[in-house]
Amino acid sequence: MKTFRFLLTFALLLTSMSACCEKKSASANENEVIQTIMERRSIRKYAPQAVSKDTMEIILDCGINAPNAMNRQSWEIRVIEMAKHPEFVEALPKGIFRGAPTMVFVANETANRFSQVDCGLLGENMILAAQSMGIGSVVLGGPAAMIAENPELKPLLETLDFSQGYQLLYCIGFGQALESPDAKPRMKEKYRFID
Ligand SMILES: Cc1cc2nc3c(=O)[nH]c(=O)nc-3n(C[C@H](O)[C@H](O)[C@H](O)COP(=O)(O)O)c2cc1C
Structure with missing residues (x-):
């Protein structure tokens, strides 16, 4: 009985952990700040009007x-x-x-x-x-x-x-941008986690 309860608790914990991680990555995709950062590109073609x-x-x-x-x-x-x-x-x-x-x-x-x-x-x-x-x-x-x-x-x-x-x-x-260039490739090897 004890083993069964332990396994049940463990399974519930795993389920809630994976739900939490999915939620985190889904919200990163919907996060407006992250979207703004990832969508920004250098613009080299503009409309002539100055920004107000x-x-x-x-x-x-x-x-x-x-x-x-x-x-x-x-x-x-x-x-x-x-x-x-x-x-x-x-x-x-x-x-x-x-x-x-x-x-x-x-x-x-x-x-x-x-x-x-x-x-x-x-x-x-x-x-x-x-x-x-x-x-x-x-x-x-x-x-x-x-x-x-x-x-x-x-x-x-x-x-x-x-x-x-x-x-x-x-x-x-x-x-005002008159072009929307693609992102230039980024070098992921430039960062590293030190364990
Ligand atoms: C310090 C610095 C100097 C830059 N100088 C120029 C420049 O003189 N002319 C230019 O067209 N772009 C310039 N850039 C823009 C970069 O070329 C551009 O940020 C880079 O290629 C990455 O592209 P992205 O901004 O579209 O992601 C400069 C960017 C930085 C951060």
């Missing part, structure tokens, strides 16, 4: 709510509508901004050891917030490096007007 200021403000607020070292918020952010500042497109190689109508420039605090991490997390929050609202984005290192490193492009840096001690790190283009 109200929407950009939501995106920026999500950005500055990212975790950051000791809450020092070691970033500075500048937003421009590219149509209002043609000098950016004109001064750099054609297509380097990927046609994005709204550009967010992010500068890191050079004296802060974790600032680049802070700025990266800020950007990820922004692009995921944008994706969740149906707005496409592309992170751009190329144009930021050119602007930061080329003395001839100093007037562009002056327009951005970052504070002393901050350096342009990267930018992110936002806008």
Whole structure:
């Protein structure tokens, strides 16, 4: 009798465990945050209209709510509508901004050891917030490096007007996507569980 009760309890436990795991994987598929993360792709074709200021403000607020070292918020952010500042497109190689109508420039605090991490997390929050609202984005290192490193492009840096001690790190283009690229392959061997 005792053995029977033990087996019954064990069988019930196994059934409830497998039901729990199925529920977990089913809910991961339905989880909107996970869907947003998995559906986001870099967009390199945009409609010409800039993202509205109200929407950009939501995106920026999500950005500055990212975790950051000791809450020092070691970033500075500048937003421009590219149509209002043609000098950016004109001064750099054609297509380097990927046609994005709204550009967010992010500068890191050079004296802060974790600032680049802070700025990266800020950007990820922004692009995921944008994706969740149906707005496409592309992170751009190329144009930021050119602007930061080329003395001839100093007037562009002056327009951005970052504070002393901050350096342009990267930018992110936002806008209405005109393409929906497939996910590029990811290397699962890059992560490993250490038992
Ligand atoms: C730091 C950084 C710099 C990047 N610079 C550029 C860039 O200059 N031009 C560009 O078209 N894409 C750029 N990308 C986008 C990557 O190419 C893209 O994220 C990567 O190929 C993965 O594709 P996915 O974003 O569609 O998943 C950059 C991304 C990061 C994170």
